[in-house]
Amino acid sequence: MSSPPSLRLIAHIDMDAFFASVEQRKHPEWGNDPVLVGVFTGRSEDSGVVSSASYSARKMGVRAGMPIFQAKNLCPSAHWVSVNHAEYSTISEQIFTRLFSFADVVELASIDEAYADLSIKAKGDFSAAESLLREFQTLVKKEWGLSCSVGLSVNKLVAKMASDARKPAGFTVVHPDEVSMFLDPLPIKALLGVGPKTRDELKEKGIETILDIRRAGLSDLVKWLGTAKGNYLFAASRGIDAAPLDPNRERKQHSRIVTLLQDAQSWTDVAPRVHDLVELVWSETAEKGQFFTQLGVLAISSSLKQYSKSKSLTVPCATKEQFSGEIESLFLLLLETEPFLIRRIGVRVSGFTAPPKQKRLFDF
């Protein structure tokens, strides 16, 4: 058996304030003014959230996910733009297509992030990898007028944290012998998968930095956070991540959620919007030739509590009419569980399979 190369060269490329930067680029007259990209729901003037904040807006405390009213208080002078996903996707695709020629393998992680494995291309040499990646970074700036931050290290975990370490337009290399030095002082929130919940949970145990996690025992971590997260944090705090890049990463589910203009109470109120979502999800999956065996609906109440219903089919959903009917009955089921004011609704599909086989022999 051939052994895999012991040392990998893995990079993470992260577009800086991607959506806001794209919008900023279209408006040179804005100079360095704060730019905010919002998801406006239309239920009131300022209803919605920030999708992306330029760095000058971030300096004033604005963050993605923040309610628009709050962002406006923090940053009254910002230029606002409505989010335009289709445009960002096109640009993302153009940029990351170029990355392929700089690497052995590329994994597209999201609309604004990608991993690149340069182990072979750079012959195991960090400085060779760095040269290539700096060239890519310069290219992105020159061709698209956009900046990105790059992290280079020995695996995806550390590379991602490295790209985060200096932003915007950063370039951070973490050599194999520097991994602990790099990770130890970071707050645990810097780890992928550690959000406010886990952070608070561990803060109660006196754990705030990655070094603190490294010093904690595996059994304690598992006791506090469960098997999956405990094991993950134990390894992550040591910078251990053997996961290879996945060049064919595919979505495991697809959903569409909308906020209603006004809270609704009954099926008749929401039926038209649900049917719109069904149309949308059906066309989006059909377009990609995706068939699915699981489907579900969700609703978010005016108090922001989530409700959902889902079911599995034994055979992939065959027609839009069947899909629509299934979604409708799930929604009716959901509404009879408990009365609540509906603020947002969604339709979800998963369990993707290849298209059902055409009948052949038995047709004759």
Added chain:
DNA sequence: CATCAGTAGATCG
């Protein structure tokens, strides 16, 4: 106990 179905929870940008 391995797997599956259904649901709630957490994270991310």
Added chain:
DNA sequence: CTTAACTGATCTACTGATGG
């Protein structure tokens, strides 16, 4: 003047049922 205002998408863990 005061108050409340909060998207959209995905992935994963947990729980209970089922079958070997």
